[in-house]
Amino acid sequence: MNKALTQVISRIQELINRQEVIEAWLQKQSQQPRQALTDAVTQRQHLAELELLVNRLHPADIALLLESVPPEQRTLIWNHVEQKSAGAVLLEASDPIRQQLIRQSHSDDLSAVARHLENDEIADLVHDLPKEIIPDLLSSLPGEDRDAVRSALSFPEHCVGAWMEFDITAVTQHMSLDNVLSKLRDQGELPDNTGYIMVTDEAGSLTGMLTLEDLLIHQGQLSVAEVMSPVGIYFQTRDQAEDAARSFERYELIIAPVVNSHNKLVGVLRVSALMDLMDKLAQQKMLVQAGLSNEENLFDPISRSARNRWPWIALNLLIVFIASQIIDQFEQVISQTVALAALLPITANIGGNAGNQVVALVIRGLATQQLAPDNRLQLVRKELSVALLNGALWGTITGFLTLLLYQNINLGFVMLLAMFCTMLFAACIGVGIPILLKALGQDPALGSSVIITGTTDTLGFFIFLGLAAMIL
Amino acid sequence: MNKALTQVISRIQELINRQEVIEAWLQKQSQQPRQALTDAVTQRQHLAELELLVNRLHPADIALLLESVPPEQRTLIWNHVEQKSAGAVLLEASDPIRQQLIRQSHSDDLSAVARHLENDEIADLVHDLPKEIIPDLLSSLPGEDRDAVRSALSFPEHCVGAWMEFDITAVTQHMSLDNVLSKLRDQGELPDNTGYIMVTDEAGSLTGMLTLEDLLIHQGQLSVAEVMSPVGIYFQTRDQAEDAARSFERYELIIAPVVNSHNKLVGVLRVSALMDLMDKLAQQKMLVQAGLSNEENLFDPISRSARNRWPWIALNLLIVFIASQIIDQFEQVISQTVALAALLPITANIGGNAGNQVVALVIRGLATQQLAPDNRLQLVRKELSVALLNGALWGTITGFLTLLLYQNINLGFVMLLAMFCTMLFAACIGVGIPILLKALGQDPALGSSVIITGTTDTLGFFIFLGLAAMIL
Numbered sequence: 001m002n003k004a005l006t007q008v009i010s011r012i013q014e015l016i017n018r019q020e021v022i023e024a025w026l027q028k029q030s031q032q033p034r035q036a037l038t039d040a041v042t043q044r045q046h047l048a049e050l051e052l053l054v055n056r057l058h059p060a061d062i063a064l065l066l067e068s069v070p071p072e073q074r075t076l077i078w079n080h081v082e083q084k085s086a087g088a089v090l091l092e093a094s095d096p097i098r099q100q101l102i103r104q105s106h107s108d109d110l111s112a113v114a115r116h117l118e119n120d121e122i123a124d125l126v127h128d129l130p131k132e133i134i135p136d137l138l139s140s141l142p143g144e145d146r147d148a149v150r151s152a153l154s155f156p157e158h159c160v161g162a163w164m165e166f167d168i169t170a171v172t173q174h175m176s177l178d179n180v181l182s183k184l185r186d187q188g189e190l191p192d193n194t195g196y197i198m199v200t201d202e203a204g205s206l207t208g209m210l211t212l213e214d215l216l217i218h219q220g221q222l223s224v225a226e227v228m229s230p231v232g233i234y235f236q237t238r239d240q241a242e243d244a245a246r247s248f249e250r251y252e253l254i255i256a257p258v259v260n261s262h263n264k265l266v267g268v269l270r271v272s273a274l275m276d277l278m279d280k281l282a283q284q285k286m287l288v289q290a291g292l293s294n295e296e297n298l299f300d301p302i303s304r305s306a307r308n309r310w311p312w313i314a315l316n317l318l319i320v321f322i323a324s325q326i327i328d329q330f331e332q333v334i335s336q337t338v339a340l341a342a343l344l345p346i347t348a349n350i351g352g353n354a355g356n357q358v359v360a361l362v363i364r365g366l367a368t369q370q371l372a373p374d375n376r377l378q379l380v381r382k383e384l385s386v387a388l389l390n391g392a393l394w395g396t397i398t399g400f401l402t403l404l405l406y407q408n409i410n411l412g413f414v415m416l417l418a419m420f421c422t423m424l425f426a427a428c429i430g431v432g433i434p435i436l437l438k439a440l441g442q443d444p445a446l447g448s449s450v451i452i453t454g455t456t457d458t459l460g461f462f463i464f465l466g467l468a469a470m471i472l
Numbered sequence: 473m474n475k476a477l478t479q480v481i482s483r484i485q486e487l488i489n490r491q492e493v494i495e496a497w498l499q500k501q502s503q504q505p506r507q508a509l510t511d512a513v514t515q516r517q518h519l520a521e522l523e524l525l526v527n528r529l530h531p532a533d534i535a536l537l538l539e540s541v542p543p544e545q546r547t548l549i550w551n552h553v554e555q556k557s558a559g560a561v562l563l564e565a566s567d568p569i570r571q572q573l574i575r576q577s578h579s580d581d582l583s584a585v586a587r588h589l590e591n592d593e594i595a596d597l598v599h600d601l602p603k604e605i606i607p608d609l610l611s612s613l614p615g616e617d618r619d620a621v622r623s624a625l626s627f628p629e630h631c632v633g634a635w636m637e638f639d640i641t642a643v644t645q646h647m648s649l650d651n652v653l654s655k656l657r658d659q660g661e662l663p664d665n666t667g668y669i670m671v672t673d674e675a676g677s678l679t680g681m682l683t684l685e686d687l688l689i690h691q692g693q694l695s696v697a698e699v700m701s702p703v704g705i706y707f708q709t710r711d712q713a714e715d716a717a718r719s720f721e722r723y724e725l726i727i728a729p730v731v732n733s734h735n736k737l738v739g740v741l742r743v744s745a746l747m748d749l750m751d752k753l754a755q756q757k758m759l760v761q762a763g764l765s766n767e768e769n770l771f772d773p774i775s776r777s778a779r780n781r782w783p784w785i786a787l788n789l790l791i792v793f794i795a796s797q798i799i800d801q802f803e804q805v806i807s808q809t810v811a812l813a814a815l816l817p818i819t820a821n822i823g824g825n826a827g828n829q830v831v832a833l834v835i836r837g838l839a840t841q842q843l844a845p846d847n848r849l850q851l852v853r854k855e856l857s858v859a860l861l862n863g864a865l866w867g868t869i870t871g872f873l874t875l876l877l878y879q880n881i882n883l884g885f886v887m888l889l890a891m892f893c894t895m896l897f898a899a900c901i902g903v904g905i906p907i908l909l910k911a912l913g914q915d916p917a918l919g920s921s922v923i924i925t926g927t928t929d930t931l932g933f934f935i936f937l938g939l940a941a942m943i944l
Contacts, residue, residue: 450825
């Protein structure tokens with residue numbers, strides 16, 4: 001199965017990399033006079049093959065393909081995606097790619113594409129669509145659907161409301177199971193099968209959940225209220241989507257009802273939407289930690305990518321210039337013992353990496369909620385103990401190596417002490433910075449690698465040269 | 473709902489932090505003569521409350537609680553977990569915690585705990601159980617179950633086989649829907665409802681899937697084969713579990729059949745198991761990148777934590793000593809212009825962080841499969857262009873700052889050039905190292921922050937001092 005997919009994708013890659021295919025397409029676009037007939041025939045065959053292959057793929061695979069080719073070829077592929085799957089492709093693509101594809105599409109095409117989508121999908125897409133097509137698009141929906149889309153639009157992305165689906169199968173609790181069955185038979189199929197039907201009272205408030213098994217194994221005369229399960233875990237539209245995702249993971253949920261602030265059933269959360277969210281968050285964390293805006297894509301335009309890295313480079317430069325000025329203060333000591341300049345990076349560098357190890361642990365602990373306000377002090381104590389132990393050990397090793405290299409006992413002793421102190425500081429900073437960022441309402445991973453290496457460098461130089469000035 | 477959970481957990485934390493509760497428990501353990509009667513009554517009340525509260529929690533929440541308290545209190549809580557949920561708690565806990573809890577439990581208790589679990593859960597746990605109880609445990613299972621556990625034990629953790637469940641509801645394709653219905657009614661309930669029933673032929677080969685809706689909306693005389701859906705996506709026991717998880721995410725699956733190499737249906741994969749896997753992998757990536765073994769837990773014993781960090785500290789020390797020896801070769805130049813010692817860390821540090829930005833992008837691209845062999849060269853071109861642009865820009869800024877600080881045009885020029893070259897190198901290394909690690913069959917994130925900062929330091933110093941030696 002996977003091998004077949006790989007083959008289709010490499011054939012597509014092969015096609016779009018052919019000069020003549022690109023030319024044929026450009027020609028078709030601009031409707032210029034054709035070249036020699038033989039050429040044109042092969043070219044059209046290639047384009048037809050491309051269209052066939054692309055539309056044989058699942059929308060998620062088309063999106064992946066679009067992400068992994070450069071912008072020009074992306075447009076070429078995008079123009080061959082069928083209208084009925086184009087909406088799904090847009091939804092699967094990452095934000096910058098989606099925006100690029102939308103910019104390159106005609107408004108009319110986009111309206112047509114959107115009409116193939118469900119309400120919650122339209123709501124997900126609407127923010128990125130050109131403003132001029134939205135009124136038309138909304139007015140083409142039936143009244144109830146229009147209201148649903150409008151209400152979904154009002155939820156910010158971190159809220160459960162933005163991730164829920166609102167095309168749901170719900171029944172009222174006074175119906176008999178036979179009534180439910182004939183209702184289902186009329187519909188023909190449940191939207192997106194998960195085996196659960198939500199139950200409300202006459203006023204639309206959530207009262208329970210019915211499984212399809214309940215329908216199968218109980219007598220038809222029974223009422224829904226008699227066989228339904230009580231509502232277990234449910235969410236409010238304003239709950240944090242990330243917390244909801246953690247609950248899904250922890251309690252192994254597949255689907256959960258969502259209510260508004262009046263306990264009215266307004267939608268359902270599905271595990272597949274939350275899996276996307278979790279993956280997005282995990283990836284963001286990695287980029288954010290390295291000091292990248294979470295929007296950067298592998299093949300973003302060069303100028304955009306370059307600018308995306310500026311804020312952290314600038315901060316980095318500021319910190320390292322401060323560190324540099326600290327070294328400058330010790331010019332006197334360095335000119336007496338030039339070996340100090342060579343040994344300078346050692347403590348700072350080891351400190352930086354030791355700090356990064358602690359940061360990674362703390363960020364993970366915060367994400368999994370294992371680290372909470374009550375056990376912070378405990379963690380500080382543990383990390384300080386580890387740093388004392390490792391500082392003593394690796395300080396001794398480094399001091400000894402220095403002694404061997406420079407035959408200078410005092411210099412070795414300076415290294416030992418500097419290493420020990422820097423590792424202690426690095427542990428404090430490593431625990432402190434993510435917790436501080438979190439307390440400030442920021443992502444605890446935000447630029448941590450720049451901040452940690454910057455801080456340990458500055459302190460590391462100061463400690464090492466300060467000790468050298470005192471001892472040598 | 474979440475607030476209630478938080479309250480229960482803080483009350484438990486409060487109880488286990490009381491000295492008298494711990495003492496009462498220790499006394500109960502050692503069955504020493506009681507203290508004054510009044511004391512004993514309160515103490516027993518506290519312990520009873522603790523037991524009540526702990527067992528009111530979901531096993532996943534108990535596991536989280538155990539992870540976030542220090543070892544002594546962990547034992548206290550663990551001893552109050554009811555036998556019927558203890559197995560689920562062990563399965564939810566991380567590897568080191570699970571191993572600790574098992575070490576502290578009696579063999580008899582563990583056997584009793586295991587008997588509350590399903591076959592695939594026993595298989596997950598068996599590796600960590602004491603060897604002496606396994607034969608007894610296996611022989612207490614019915615013959616068929618025993619074989620299932622044995623076969624599950626043979627799959628390595630990265631395989632689909634290790635993550636599948638094998639207590640599945642399957643029917644043969646010649647059965648009528650009425651037969652299926654009465655079979656289900658006899659069972660009373662499907663294990664872990666997802667709305668799907670797997671279909672096999674007489675020989676046990678997978679031939680399709682039946683939804684519960686199919687049962688509800690079709691006539692009972694029809695045969696399963698007439699209404700079932702064809703098998704869409706399925707996995708083999710030896711497939712990579714990570715790939716399976718990506719497919720679940722991409723195609724929004726909830727459940728998928730697993731077959732052995734003879735196409736016999738042997739189990740199912742569920743989205744909840746794979747969500748755990750994805751989360752585990754995302755967290756591992758973060759730790760591995762910082763140079764931590766993925767096993768380290770927030771509250772591991774100090775000596776274990778300290779040792780866990782040694783390999784990368786050692787590598788780091790080796791690299792930075794090499795960098796230091798490079799600086800040492802330029803002693804002459806530094807003693808002439810001591811300012812060089814102060815400026816030394818700047819290029820290396822900026823290069824390191826720029827490299828880390830690229831690494832984060834590349835690791836993400838490899839994980840999402842957006843980066844494949846066909847578009848690597850493209851990425852190298854893009855990243856080199858970004859580095860050219862940013863190198864020129866930030867080189868000029870740094871050169872100008874140096875000029876301002878030291879009133880030395882040549883020194884400013886050295887900084888500009890050094891910055892430019894180091895950023896170019898950092899981009900190459902940032903793209904190259906994760907791809908190389910992946911090609912070597914390693915995790916592309918493995919220790920990347922140590923490797924990148926080490927390499928950019930070494931090169932950064934060499935470039936900066938080399939240019940200084942030529943120009944100054």
